[in-house]
Amino acid sequence: MIPESLFTPQTNDWKLSLSRAFRRQADLLEYCELDVNGTTHGSETDFPVRVTRYYASLIEKGNAKDPLLLQVLADKREQQSVPGYSLDAVGDMAAMKAPGLIHKYHSRVLLTVTGACPIHCRYCFRRHFPYSDSSPDLQLHSEVMSYLSSHREINEVILSGGDPLMLSDQKLSSLIRQLNQLSHIRYLRIHSRLLSVLPERINPELVAVFSRFRGKVIFVTHINHPQELSGVNAQSLQLLSAQGFQLFNQSVLLKEVNDSAAVLAELSYRLFDYQIIPYYLHKLDKVQGAAHFDLPDERLCAIYRELCARLPGYLTPKFVNELSGRTSKTPVQCF
Numbered sequence: 145m146i147p148e149s150l151f152t153p154q155t156n157d158w159k160l161s162l163s164r165a166f167r168r169q170a171d172l173l174e175y176c177e178l179d180v181n182g183t184t185h186g187s188e189t190d191f192p193v194r195v196t197r198y199y200a201s202l203i204e205k206g207n208a209k210d211p212l213l214l215q216v217l218a219d220k221r222e223q224q225s226v227p228g229y230s231l232d233a234v235g236d237m238a239a240m241k242a243p244g245l246i247h248k249y250h251s252r253v254l255l256t257v258t259g260a261c262p263i264h265c266r267y268c269f270r271r272h273f274p275y276s277d278s279s280p281d282l283q284l285h286s287e288v289m290s291y292l293s294s295h296r297e298i299n300e301v302i303l304s305g306g307d308p309l310m311l312s313d314q315k316l317s318s319l320i321r322q323l324n325q326l327s328h329i330r331y332l333r334i335h336s337r338l339l340s341v342l343p344e345r346i347n348p349e350l351v352a353v354f355s356r357f358r359g360k361v362i363f364v365t366h367i368n369h370p371q372e373l374s375g376v377n378a379q380s381l382q383l384l385s386a387q388g389f390q391l392f393n394q395s396v397l398l399k400e401v402n403d404s405a406a407v408l409a410e411l412s413y414r415l416f417d418y419q420i421i422p423y424y425l426h427k428l429d430k431v432q433g434a435a436h437f438d439l440p441d442e443r444l445c446a447i448y449r450e451l452c453a454r455l456p457g458y459l460t461p462k463f464v465n466e467l468s469g470r471t472s473k474t475p476v477q478c479f
């Protein structure tokens with residue numbers, strides 16, 4: 145059952161909605177009816193707070209432990225240096241074959257097409273990524289296009305970032321035009337947190353842009369908690385599924401956010417209501433500043449085993465870890 149929405153967008157202009165996002169922690173806390181001087185709040189200097197109005201509307205007022213709030217609130221523990229946590233947790237830099245092109249796995253490459261995001265997730269594994277030096281050029285004869293042309297084993301391009309849907313329709317169209325010239329690229333995958341936090345962005349024009357890709361289009365949403373889904377993003381996500389685009393979701397298992405089999409099972413069912421297949425449940429990437437979201441392995445596995453017992457196989461995400469230098473995601477061994 146798709147729930148009723150509590151939020152009515154004030155405009156269909158997604159850029160205007162984006163410009164109204166919270167950019168100061170104090171404003172967000174005030175909106176959430178919380179103490180702006182809380183003792184655990186951290187500094188926003190190196191990774192500023194950013195939260196769309198829509199996402200903020202899903203946060204329970206007055207609840208300092210709200211699972212959506214915890215994902216976006218700067219915490220003073222982010223400043224601690226914890227052994228084992230690094231700036232490049234998943235080995236992106238070692239796998240960068242051309243500016244903005246990351247090639248880790250045999251048949252697919254990832255393009256970091258923008259550093260911009262509609263929301264700043266405090267656990268983000270790219271929170272220290274050098275976007276200014278890693279912007280892919282997709283013009284004819286560029287390094288990226290030459291790499292893609294000469295590696296015929298690559299059949300899938302993943303648009304990532306940042307959030308690829310922060311690009312204008314014109315930029316996305318031009319990128320798709322370039323990719324359409326490469327006959328071996330049969331799949332275009334878009335990884336986007338924006339899909340669930342800025343529903344105004346998913347409009348018929350955007351659907352038309354992706355419909356021009358010659359092959360199969362896949363969208364991967366990043367939703368961690370069932371509370372992130374409501375009537376508004378249901379309608380927008382349906383625009384994508386109605387067009388025949390395949391929808392998958394990936395989540396991260398985060399302490400105090402979704403560290404419960406009951407919550408994760410509810411998330412899977414809710415995603416399924418929206419025609420989204422739960423695909424991956426990620427173990428936290430060990431990026432500096434995010435250690436407070438981590439849990440001991442035994443606890444993670446206990447949650448996952450209970451999740452498997454609660455869900456049918458088709459709604460059970462694979463529990464994986466992205467480890468630097470590996471040629472695929474690594475399944476977390478819980479059984």
Ligand code: SF4
Pocket residue numbers: 260261262263264265267268269270271305306307337338
């Ligand atoms: S939207 Fe994605 S890339 Fe942007 S901060 Fe969140 S997790 Fe990181």
